[in-house]
Amino acid sequence: MTEATGGATRRLIGGMFRRQRRGVALTAGFWSLHQLCEALVPVAIGLVVDQAVGTGSVTAMVWSLLGVFALFTALTMGWRTGLWFLSKAELEEAHLLRLRVVRRVVTGRGISTDRQTGELLSIATSDTQGAAELLELGSRVVSASIGLIVSTVVLLRIEWSLGIGLVVGIPVLVLALNALGPLVERHTSARQEALGQAAGTASDLLTGLRPLRGFGGVEEAARRYRLASRTSLRANVGAVKAGAAFVSVSTFTTGLLIAVVAALAGWFALRGRITIGELITIVGLAAFITDPVLNLADCVFRLATARASAARVAEVLEAPELAGSGDVAAVPGEVVLDDVHTTGLDGVSLTVRPGELLGVVTSEIAAADAVTELLAGARQPESGAVTLAGVPLTELDIASLRRVLLVEPHAVDLFGETLREALRTDDGPPDDAAMASAMAAASAGDLGGLDHALLDHGTNLSGGQRQRVAVARALLADRPVMVFRDPTTAVDAVTEHAIAEGISGHRAGRATVLVTTSAPLLDRCDRVVFVSEGRVAGTGRHRDLLAVPAYADVVLR
Incomplete structure (x- = not known):
């Protein structure tokens, strides 16, 4: 000892x-x-x-x-x-x-x-x-x-x-x-x-x-x-x-x-x-x-x-926290990665504008992990800065930050005995209409209703069903800035298109980041940033970036 x-x-x-x-x-x-x-x-x-x-x-x-x-x-x-x-x-x-x-x-x-x-x-x-x-x-x-x-x-x-x-x-x-x-x-x-x-x-x-x-x-x-x-x-x-x-x-x-x-x-x-x-x-x-x-x-x-x-x-x-925790109250605004260097990223700069649906495509998993963890505040960059409304995330009060910016990770954990309980957030129990709307946007309306019983961590649901419930839960949270990490990897192509349409419609007018290689999701983004070998290799609409061979290899494979 x-x-x-x-x-x-x-x-x-x-x-x-x-x-x-x-x-x-x-x-x-x-x-x-x-x-x-x-x-x-x-x-x-x-x-x-x-x-x-x-x-x-x-x-x-x-x-x-x-x-x-x-x-x-x-x-x-x-x-x-x-x-x-x-x-x-x-x-x-x-x-x-x-x-x-x-x-x-x-x-x-x-x-x-x-x-x-x-x-x-x-x-x-x-x-x-x-x-x-x-x-x-x-x-x-x-x-x-x-x-x-x-x-x-x-x-x-x-x-x-x-x-x-x-x-x-x-x-x-x-x-x-x-x-x-x-x-x-x-x-x-x-x-x-x-x-x-x-x-x-x-x-x-x-x-x-x-x-x-x-x-x-x-x-x-x-x-x-x-x-x-x-x-x-x-x-x-x-x-x-x-x-x-x-x-x-x-x-x-x-x-x-x-x-x-x-x-x-x-x-x-x-x-x-x-x-x-x-x-x-x-x-x-x-x-x-x-x-x-x-x-x-x-x-x-x-x-x-x-x-x-x-x-x-x-x-x-x-044990020390993963990143610093300040006492400045977070307010909605632009999210900026300014010349960020960390494992997987080598001087990446990008901006998430209010109301924008932004796609982030990476050729390496380490880069996707880095973007997700930086936006979640779970990682500090070795150099550069990550800011919300001009304030570094490390200076923001964590509770207020979560009320403004929320990251839905790829791994899905469901809590509660029914779908209704699994959809609850810290904002209190949402009404049935809001839950039904979020479930429909996540293409999860076929799971047996809000009172459908769940086993431990939703083990009686398939991986795709749990993923859809997680998307619905994130949409219900309805934060000014939302980040989704690979939200459709366990669903079929038809459901993937439906979820892409549901997210773009439900999040209209609010900043949303999709860290994904899913073509249906990226096709609905206002802008896509392509990160290859740790650097920004292209920015534009999804269909325009398909002309870039490295980008096409990642999203069409």
């Missing part, structure tokens, strides 16, 4: 405890009451033996029974009440962390990270829950420490030599167990990384299953997943072995400590140094000490897991 990552993790953990300080304090208090009562049970039994059983007093016996009943009532209620406060705090904190991670990933300009989508999903679900478990560990450490302190004080009052032995032996035992923590944390972190990689690989393969089948890549995809899965299995086995070794060592050493204390107490009783009741108290306390010591040992083990989860969550929350 680097120093920067460690600092981010400490800030995350500190913030958790500050936000949930009331719940953690109440949990620690009630669990400390539980441990105090647990430690007093052997003391109470010893007193009952000496003061009631030994004397034969009926009155003492009655009071002893009432006292033991009250002790066990407080013991039980202390644990249950503390668990209630802890569960509430953990659920709230895990939910808050989950929201923060999801908000960090899906809002704004996005984050700069090497993690796959499946890994980010794993962090947003299991790691946020794992990090929230630190709240429990803090309360358990406090309550276990209270139990140990009370036990030690009682033992010192009964027999100072045993008390001193425990005062020295227990810290040595806990410190020795704590030394194993980094080993467990390394194995746990490796396991979580491997699990995240496997989840990411599975997510990506499932997302691309249809094209994988198309070009016969299923076997290779399965081989890669098997490799990731086996790596995850080995890491998981290593983490389990480390945890098992830790538990074995802690159990053995604790058992050895109890055996020594019990043997010494028995010897003292035989010599008359302690009473029978005190012997019962000492043996009971020695057995009770197993609970707080193993509690502390388990906290050390789980601390490694929880810290590894917290580190992964902190990494996402502290």
Whole structure:
């Protein structure tokens, strides 16, 4: 763990405890009451033996029974009440962390990270829950420490030599167990990384299953997943072995400590140094000490897991944005790429005028990616500028930018249980007439109506049907500037012509950019910019540019 990552993790953990300080304090208090009562049970039994059983007093016996009943009532209620406060705090904190991670990933300009989508999903679900478990560990450490302190004080009052032995032996035992923590944390972190990689690989393969089948890549995809899965299995086995070794060592050493204390107490009783009741108290306390010591040992083990989860969550929350985010409100106007240099583009300049339907054709996929990402604000040019109404995109407030300029990517993701829900935007639910108009423009009126049920991510729709729904959703958003990236690659020729007509009619009078090689779409553009080998190689109407051999090769192949 680097120093920067460690600092981010400490800030995350500190913030958790500050936000949930009331719940953690109440949990620690009630669990400390539980441990105090647990430690007093052997003391109470010893007193009952000496003061009631030994004397034969009926009155003492009655009071002893009432006292033991009250002790066990407080013991039980202390644990249950503390668990209630802890569960509430953990659920709230895990939910808050989950929201923060999801908000960090899906809002704004996005984050700069090497993690796959499946890994980010794993962090947003299991790691946020794992990090929230630190709240429990803090309360358990406090309550276990209270139990140990009370036990030690009682033992010192009964027999100072045993008390001193425990005062020295227990810290040595806990410190020795704590030394194993980094080993467990390394194995746990490796396991979580491997699990995240496997989840990411599975997510990506499932997302691309249809094209994988198309070009016969299923076997290779399965081989890669098997490799990731086996790596995850080995890491998981290593983490389990480390945890098992830790538990074995802690159990053995604790058992050895109890055996020594019990043997010494028995010897003292035989010599008359302690009473029978005190012997019962000492043996009971020695057995009770197993609970707080193993509690502390388990906290050390789980601390490694929880810290590894917290580190992964902190990494996402502290990840830099893909591009700068300013506070200038965006307003409609010309979108300009001014002498832009980046991967795929070598000094490209183009202007999207208000009300214009502009086509952008590229001979390389890298150039199309660059244009799309630059207009989305997801990439900063190495040199040059991308501006909206004369203001660089990096200086614009991201929320207002999305209300003016929206990019509909090539990849389609649908959310919701029906088409009606999938078409909703952040502007609120549109009326049925607007949805029907957008669906008609996207040639999607044959999908069974707005209440047509959707499976997860619209998997019961074909690729072309999902693409048409995505076009309809973008048209419903109705931003002053819209950018479409290859919106018709999965539909047939007849549908492609219908969508081209629908987009040009629905977007009339508003700026629209079509990054595509589709001839029907380009034929309806007011102007087409052809980018070849990273430079603008031609500008004009689609039919005029067909005279350029390089352009014709791209759009007619």
